[in-house]
Amino acid sequence: MTPQFSAQAKQKLDALRQRYPSSQPVVLAALHLAQKEHGDLRDDVLRLVAETLELSYAHVYGVATFYTMFRRTAGGTNTLRVCTNISCMLRGAYDVLGAFEKQLGLRVGQANADFTLVEEECIAACANAPAVVCGTRYFLDVTPEQVAGIVAELKAEPHPESEVV
Amino acid sequence: MPADRNTRLVTRNFGNERARQIGSYEEAGGYQALRKALAMQPADIVAEVKASNLRGRGGAGFPTGVKWGFLPKGAPNVHLVCNADESEPGTCKDRELIYWDPHLLIEGMVMSAYALGAVHNYIYIRGEMMREVVVLERAVAEAYERGYLGANVLGSGFRCELTVHRGAGAYICGEETALLNSLEGKRGWPRLKPPFPAVKGLFGEPTIVNNVETLMNVPFIIADGGPRFAELGVGRSGGTRIVCVSGHVNKPGVYELPMTITFRQLIDEVCGGMWKGRAVKGVIPGGSSMPPLDADELDVPVEFDALMTDVRIKPVEVGRGTFFDMGGGKQLRTMAGSGGIVVFDEQTDVVALCWRIMAFYHHESCGQCTPCREGTGWLEKICKRMVDGQGRAGDIDLLASIAVGIAGNTICPLGEAAAWPMLGFLTKFRGDFEARLRRAQESHARPAPGAAAAVAGRPQ
Numbered sequence: 001m002t003p004q005f006s007a008q009a010k011q012k013l014d015a016l017r018q019r020y021p022s023s024q025p026v027v028l029a030a031l032h033l034a035q036k037e038h039g040d041l042r043d044d045v046l047r048l049v050a051e052t053l054e055l056s057y058a059h060v061y062g063v064a065t066f067y068t069m070f071r072r073t074a075g076g077t078n079t080l081r082v083c084t085n086i087s088c089m090l091r092g093a094y095d096v097l098g099a100f101e102k103q104l105g106l107r108v109g110q111a112n113a114d115f116t117l118v119e120e121e122c123i124a125a126c127a128n129a130p131a132v133v134c135g136t137r138y139f140l141d142v143t144p145e146q147v148a149g150i151v152a153e154l155k156a157e158p159h160p161e162s163e164v165v
Numbered sequence: 166m167p168a169d170r171n172t173r174l175v176t177r178n179f180g181n182e183r184a185r186q187i188g189s190y191e192e193a194g195g196y197q198a199l200r201k202a203l204a205m206q207p208a209d210i211v212a213e214v215k216a217s218n219l220r221g222r223g224g225a226g227f228p229t230g231v232k233w234g235f236l237p238k239g240a241p242n243v244h245l246v247c248n249a250d251e252s253e254p255g256t257c258k259d260r261e262l263i264y265w266d267p268h269l270l271i272e273g274m275v276m277s278a279y280a281l282g283a284v285h286n287y288i289y290i291r292g293e294m295m296r297e298v299v300v301l302e303r304a305v306a307e308a309y310e311r312g313y314l315g316a317n318v319l320g321s322g323f324r325c326e327l328t329v330h331r332g333a334g335a336y337i338c339g340e341e342t343a344l345l346n347s348l349e350g351k352r353g354w355p356r357l358k359p360p361f362p363a364v365k366g367l368f369g370e371p372t373i374v375n376n377v378e379t380l381m382n383v384p385f386i387i388a389d390g391g392p393r394f395a396e397l398g399v400g401r402s403g404g405t406r407i408v409c410v411s412g413h414v415n416k417p418g419v420y421e422l423p424m425t426i427t428f429r430q431l432i433d434e435v436c437g438g439m440w441k442g443r444a445v446k447g448v449i450p451g452g453s454s455m456p457p458l459d460a461d462e463l464d465v466p467v468e469f470d471a472l473m474t475d476v477r478i479k480p481v482e483v484g485r486g487t488f489f490d491m492g493g494g495k496q497l498r499t500m501a502g503s504g505g506i507v508v509f510d511e512q513t514d515v516v517a518l519c520w521r522i523m524a525f526y527h528h529e530s531c532g533q534c535t536p537c538r539e540g541t542g543w544l545e546k547i548c549k550r551m552v553d554g555q556g557r558a559g560d561i562d563l564l565a566s567i568a569v570g571i572a573g574n575t576i577c578p579l580g581e582a583a584a585w586p587m588l589g590f591l592t593k594f595r596g597d598f599e600a601r602l603r604r605a606q607e608s609h610a611r612p613a614p615g616a617a618a619a620v621a622g623r624p625q
């Protein structure tokens with residue numbers, strides 16, 4: 001079946017369209033919405049975005065593959081973004097990342113049903129390093145010992161990124 | 166009177182959970198400066214901002230009033246775009262500013278837009294800042310409801326539209342022309358300048374791009390006057406300075422402080438000294454793209470001009486005794502950048518730290534320019550082999566020559582953002598790099614890549 005946008009998403013895109021002189025600037029929002037409703041940005045989902053905004057498939061493909069938040073294959077409910085950039089590295093971020101890998105049984109970049117584990121660049125929480133973000137939820141001054149608790153919390157109460165679009 | 170350590174222009178609502186609601190913001194005097202601004206002539210607002218010595222807080226420290234003056238006179242379709250893409254490693258102020266005080270940003274934007282004659286305006290916010298997107302969208306909706314935004318702002322006849330535009334993960338979109346391309350729904354590729362955005366920016370129309378903190382200072386300038394703001398600062402830098410202190414201090418944090426505070430005072434008196442009783446090895450003064458200071462250079466203030474010109478800061482070398490030329494014989498010391506101050510202690514492996522910085526810029530290079538795309542990759546790779554104990558004779562000179570080959574030869578300043586710290590680390594901490602090489606040569610027969618995991622984290 002060819003993927004479609006929900007009525008709600010269509011409404012949201014129509015409203016956004018009014019904020020710009022053409023439909024092209026809506027493409028990031030449309031891709032966020034498409035990823036929310038279809039889980040990832042497979043070829044036919046990109047085609048849906050292109051048709052909805054009357055843009056070329058090539059353009060939409062080019063945009064979708066430039067930005068790191070868009071994914072072309074399925075991911076977990078939660079996207080755990082663990083910063084390992086300098087401020088976090090200086091305070092033990094790689095140990096935290098290692099603890100997440102162990103706890104989840106995933107390597108960086110891998111996903112299971114509940115989690116996608118991402119090694120993230122600076123997430124602008126450097127004064128509370130090491131920092132981890134999952135959707136709207138920040139985990140600050142994280143130690144490896146806290147990792148099991150964080151995973152349990154997010155399993156019980158997920159914070160999918162798609163909540164925000 | 167200059168600012169003191171208790172002066173709060175933009176961080177006064179930090180920690181106040183109610184401040185982000187429009188009712189509380191208004192009760193505390195919010196949007197009064199906007200009323201005052203709307204009764205002024207736009208040109209007079211620009212004049213106040215010029216008189217204030219407000220300098221851009223996004224990285225370059227460019228005088229805001231001067232930038233505003235670059236708009237062609239009488240241009241019909243002008244845009245104001247707020248750069249809320251904050252992602253320079255070590256920088257964490259804009260995210261907090263938005264979270265605690267979104268209406269101060271909106272108020273600053275509306276009055277700035279009025280001064281510039283800008284109708285369709287945007288806040289480009291980093292995609293990963295999801296909590297802040299929610300806060301900002303709610304605040305914008307409130308401002309529309311109360312008539313601070315919309316077809317006729319507070320009955321003044323001025324139309325001001327504001328749209329929160331969410332990014333999707335790309336550091337380069339903080340660079341203003343990449344940001345504009347991203348806002349137009351394209352890949353975030355920087356544009357060649359000129360033309361500058363003030364002449365040909367968003368949708369091909371004149372556009373002013375300003376940082377979050379920059380715009381949040383404008384309400385104060387209108388309320389208390391440009392000269393008062395100038396007086397809070399020093400020399401050509403008006404107002405306070407927000408610094409984001411991270412790394413090996415006892416109390417990392419986001420602090421609003423006088424421009425004149427020195428790094429040593431900042432570490433010892435504001436941040437509770439170094440952790441574990443250790444000594445400072447060095448400090449990155451303004452986000453990871455800025456050359457570091459060593460432990461002997463900490464008595465300079467955090468102010469913009471001081472970091473560029475203070476002779477107590479040794480100039481960056483390209484080789485022993487030869488200095489990096491910024492053009493016209495001007496030497497590169499360092500810059501105040503984004504206010505991201507990263508402090509590292511005496512036990513820090515600076516080669517690993519430098520590798521992590523190069524890995525970042527390599528990952529974030531947009532790939533348009535060969536020197537940046539390939540050069541950052543080589544800087545990362547060579548630093549990594551040094552970290553892994555597999556450095557080769559000549560690697561230090563090779564790093565320097567690659568960095569020199571990048572700087573000045575690219576479309577946007579991301580190239581310099583990698584080259585400058587590379588050269589800066591080699592200048593200030595050359596001994597650490599040499600020691601790494603010596604050790605690698607001594608243990609030539611038995612490379613130990615496992616050692617890298619212990620210092621840098623993970624083997625790749």
Ligand SMILES: Cc1cc2nc3c(=O)[nH]c(=O)nc-3n(C[C@H](O)[C@H](O)[C@H](O)COP(=O)(O)O)c2cc1C
Nearest residue numbers: 221222223248250251252339340341375376379578
């Ligand atoms: C690679 C790169 C990344 C940048 N990232 C940001 C950023 O995240 N936020 C920001 O305000 N400015 C950033 N800048 C600076 C902007 O290009 C621009 O100078 C700034 O937003 C102008 O605002 P200001 O004059 O108020 O500082 C970046 C520049 C470069 C070269």
Ligand code: SF4
Nearest residue numbers: 531533534537575577
């Ligand atoms: S310098 Fe790097 S990031 Fe900037 S345009 Fe060139 S390749 Fe892209």
Ligand code: FES
Nearest residue numbers: 083088122125126
């Ligand atoms: S370096 Fe990790 S949040 Fe900034």
